[in-house]
Amino acid sequence: MNGRIIAAAALAIGILAPFTGIYTVFLMKALCFALFACAFNLLLGFAGLLSFGHAAFFGLAAYVTAHGVKEWGLTPELGILAGTAVAAVLGLGFGGLAIRRQGIYFAMITLALSQMVYFFCLQAPFTHGEDGIQAVPRGYLFGFIDLMQPMNMYYTVLAIFVFGFAVIHRAVHSPFGQVLKAIRDNEQRAISLGYRTERYKLAAFVLSAALAGMAGSTKALVFQLASLTDAHWHASGEVVLMTLLGGMGTIAGPAVGAFLVVAIQNYLAESGAWVTIIQGVIFIIVVLSFRRGILGEVVGFVAKRKATPAAKPLEPRPASAITGE
Amino acid sequence: MDDDIILETSGLTKEFKGFFAVHSVALRVRRGDIHALIGPNGAGKTTCFNLLTKFLAPTEGTIHYKGRDITRANPADIARMGLVRSFQISAVFPNLTALENVRVALQRKLGNSFQFWRSERSLLGLHERAEELLDSVGLADFRDVPAGELAYGRKRALEIATTLALDPEMLLLDEPMAGMAHGDVDRVAQLIRRVSANRTILMVEHNLSVVADLSDRITVLQRGEVLAEGTYAEISSNPEVIEAYMGSGHD
Numbered sequence: 001m002n003g004r005i006i007a008a009a010a011l012a013i014g015i016l017a018p019f020t021g022i023y024t025v026f027l028m029k030a031l032c033f034a035l036f037a038c039a040f041n042l043l044l045g046f047a048g049l050l051s052f053g054h055a056a057f058f059g060l061a062a063y064v065t066a067h068g069v070k071e072w073g074l075t076p077e078l079g080i081l082a083g084t085a086v087a088a089v090l091g092l093g094f095g096g097l098a099i100r101r102q103g104i105y106f107a108m109i110t111l112a113l114s115q116m117v118y119f120f121c122l123q124a125p126f127t128h129g130e131d132g133i134q135a136v137p138r139g140y141l142f143g144f145i146d147l148m149q150p151m152n153m154y155y156t157v158l159a160i161f162v163f164g165f166a167v168i169h170r171a172v173h174s175p176f177g178q179v180l181k182a183i184r185d186n187e188q189r190a191i192s193l194g195y196r197t198e199r200y201k202l203a204a205f206v207l208s209a210a211l212a213g214m215a216g217s218t219k220a221l222v223f224q225l226a227s228l229t230d231a232h233w234h235a236s237g238e239v240v241l242m243t244l245l246g247g248m249g250t251i252a253g254p255a256v257g258a259f260l261v262v263a264i265q266n267y268l269a270e271s272g273a274w275v276t277i278i279q280g281v282i283f284i285i286v287v288l289s290f291r292r293g294i295l296g297e298v299v300g301f302v303a304k305r306k307a308t309p310a311a312k313p314l315e316p317r318p319a320s321a322i323t324g325e
Numbered sequence: 326m327d328d329d330i331i332l333e334t335s336g337l338t339k340e341f342k343g344f345f346a347v348h349s350v351a352l353r354v355r356r357g358d359i360h361a362l363i364g365p366n367g368a369g370k371t372t373c374f375n376l377l378t379k380f381l382a383p384t385e386g387t388i389h390y391k392g393r394d395i396t397r398a399n400p401a402d403i404a405r406m407g408l409v410r411s412f413q414i415s416a417v418f419p420n421l422t423a424l425e426n427v428r429v430a431l432q433r434k435l436g437n438s439f440q441f442w443r444s445e446r447s448l449l450g451l452h453e454r455a456e457e458l459l460d461s462v463g464l465a466d467f468r469d470v471p472a473g474e475l476a477y478g479r480k481r482a483l484e485i486a487t488t489l490a491l492d493p494e495m496l497l498l499d500e501p502m503a504g505m506a507h508g509d510v511d512r513v514a515q516l517i518r519r520v521s522a523n524r525t526i527l528m529v530e531h532n533l534s535v536v537a538d539l540s541d542r543i544t545v546l547q548r549g550e551v552l553a554e555g556t557y558a559e560i561s562s563n564p565e566v567i568e569a570y571m572g573s574g575h576d
């Protein structure tokens with residue numbers, strides 16, 4: 001399969017990337033946001049739900065992990081698990097309140113709820129307000145892998161990304177994913193087939209929130225910091241941007257978008273306010289010229305070239321034959 | 326309640342801000358019949374379907390299906406009870422292939438639809454039945470085409486195949502032949518007759534020759550109210566119906 005080869009190539013790049021001299025912290029940051037964006041896109045791209053509050057899961061999970069490993073001495077894997085679990089529970093709450101709403105109302109409710117989480121993160125005693133939780137120890141993975149070693153940390157992050165991505169990939173290509181796509185395409189029709197669609201959307205929301213949380217937890221270990229930035233609505237907007245840039249119709253598109261956005265922010269970091277403007281311009285160009293996002297256009301182009309000879313057998317056959325007799 | 330009656334409404338009413346789209350409708354559909362619901366545009370036929378399948382909540386009145394009061398049930402559960410509808414505007418899943426459209430209907434009874442950790446291969450067992458259904462509506466050659474790319478008539482055919490995949494006890498078809506080419510109308514009529522063998526069908530249809538040909542009973546709606554009910558012979562000789570409906574709209 002073509003997809004297998006591309007996946008293997010991407011994994012090889014991921015494994016070899018640190019040896020190219022690229023700063024590993026950059027790579028790790030990009031991987032965390034890539035997972036965040038892919039998790040977000042499970043909702044937008046495959047359930048048709050635009051959440052504008054995903055920073056709540058990303059940010060709160062980061063706080064939980066940071067607090068857990070720093071104050072309670074949790075091992076890194078337990079810290080990440082705790083953050084992921086809290087994000088899942090929070091997702092159940094958000095989803096339960098928002099899932100009955102459609103379109104813009106859904107987005108607004110998720111935004112409002114995420115603002116509440118933001119103020120909680122600002123006010124709660126354990127989050128240390130504007131300072132955030134600093135000097136979070138990375139600790140020893142499974143008790144013996146020292147994550148202060150950059151390579152160990154990098155491959156841990158890569159493994160987490162691959163795991164999260166595999167979960168999303170499987171979910172999209174599962175019996176559950178089929179129903180989800182049906183709901184995205186035509187919810188009324190899915191209901192008329194007997195599907196209680198709200199339950200499927202809620203399940204997708206929880207899964208998406210949990211994986212977004214896992215990304216936030218991982219980022220907290222990488223930067224040894226949990227801060228308000230990750231819970232801010234800017235982060236919710238950024239993940240929408242990454243997803244649309246990369247392409248929401250594909251599973252990997254948001255990861256491409258995340259790398260692009262993180263790269264722009266990184267390399268233009270000194271330019272201050274210009275980063276936002278350049279980001280905005282790129283966004284406008286991509287949205288206007290590649291409707292399906294960067295990866296979406298590439299996939300569409302390849303599929304079109306393949307389809308031209310293969311489409312022929314579909315043609316002959318009168319526009320009739322409804323009964324087949 | 327009469328055992329012969331599969332679906333019965335009494336005093337069924339839907340009000341939209343002072344406007345009665347459906348007013349005090351008493352409908353009785355006999356088990357095994359093909360029952361047609363006809364009437365001019367805006368008569369309230371689609372609204373009636375939405376009420377029966379719970380896509381709208383009635384303002385007043387009750388609905389009984391197989392002797393059970395379903396007035397307050399939700400639409401997914403109605404489908405699970407074997408009362409399945411099609412839509413006036415063709416309803417397919419445009420980004421799924423024709424095969425996947427039918428398969429997603431078959432899939433529900435498998436009971437694995439929440440399993441996000443299982444491979445799609447667990448659905449391979451449904452392909453044979455899905456292909457049979459596609460073949461029965463003449464879509465065998467289109468199994469891997471995204472439904473959104475199918476021509477209009479084929480979308481309608483796919484919708485019928487998807488509905489039949491649920492093997493419903495009772496089918497509600499809202500203008501199944503609307504927008505179809507002449508030859509296709511006959512084929513769908515044949516298909517409807519064939520699948521009606523062991524089920525009940527309530528259908529809205531404008532093509533009166535199809536209605537005459539297929540229906541056991543006919544209910545005529547006008548401005549939200551039942552104007553007449555009976556066999557085609559009774560209906561077509563009813564002066565009120567001729568005056569209100571056939572006299573004007575019919576070709």
Ligand SMILES: Nc1ncnc2c1ncn2[C@@H]1O[C@H](COP(=O)(O)OP(=O)(O)O)[C@@H](O)[C@H]1O
Pocket residue numbers: 341346364365366367368369370371372373
């Ligand atoms: N959601 C709605 N809100 C307000 N009016 C509606 C709504 N749905 C239908 N109607 C009105 O109810 C009447 C009956 O519509 P409908 O049931 O679609 O008729 P039919 O299917 O017989 O052509 C029409 O006048 C239509 O404008």
Ligand SMILES: [Mg+2]
Pocket residue numbers: 370371372413
């Ligand atoms: Mg109608």
